[in-house]
Amino acid sequence: DAGVIQSPRHEVTEMGQEVTLRCKPISGHDYLFWYRQTMMRGLELLIYFNNNVPIDDSGMPEDRFSAKMPNASFSTLKIQPSEPRDSAVYFCASTLGAGAGELFFGEGSRLTVL
Amino acid sequence: SQQGEEDPQALSIQEGENATMNCSYKTSINNLQWYRQNSGRGLVHLILIRSNEREKHSGRLRVTLDTSKKSSSLLITASRAADTASYFCATPSSGGSYIPTFGRGTSLIVHP
DSSP states (O other), rough: OOOEEEEOOOOOOOOTTOEEEEOOOOOOOOOEEEEEETTTTEEEEEEEEEETTOOOOTOOSTTTTTEEETTTTTTEEEEESSOOGGGGEEEEEESSSSSSOOOEEEEEEEEEEE | OOOEEESEEEEEEESSSSSEEEEOOSOOEEEEEEEEETSSSSSEEEEEEEOSSEEETTTTTTEEEEETEEEEEEOSSSSGGGGOEEEEEEOTTTTTTTEEEOOOEEEEEEEE
């Protein structure tokens, strides 16, 4: 399998612009997670899905952030409008089954908001 | 909610030496995982230890778990320059969702 695929790998945008990050999980995995990594806050869970349904979005910072999973092979994380404090590396991860088992991470999307 | 915290934050050693990193957590867990992250890359799973296990080995890695002290350690023996990376412990979040939550990690530098 190709692993979890994220795009873009790098994104530089200006404050106020819309940003869309994309993720393709490993085929057959039924859980998908979006994490954000910064030096200050470490790795934070933003939202996770089970069988394409959002289960817990309590980690989403504010209404400017939204995530969707229209099917089992695709998810998006959207920031609108973006702000400089959103600059971070955003990771998507997937796994099979519950129980806090092994997560498979993508390579991340590094976002810089000027 | 964040559970685990790694210690130390940074570790610098010479090639061939052993590296020990620790993880402390707050509430009862059913397992604990260790991950590695190379600079600019995603996290990669290293090892999972269950709450009924005290020690687990994988190659040059040794993980221990002390549930009475709510702590775990990761030992890398005979370190190599290629072991330079950040290492994270992950524990199931409190509240029953069992979603892995991560500490801030230990940054390990192995000098050749």
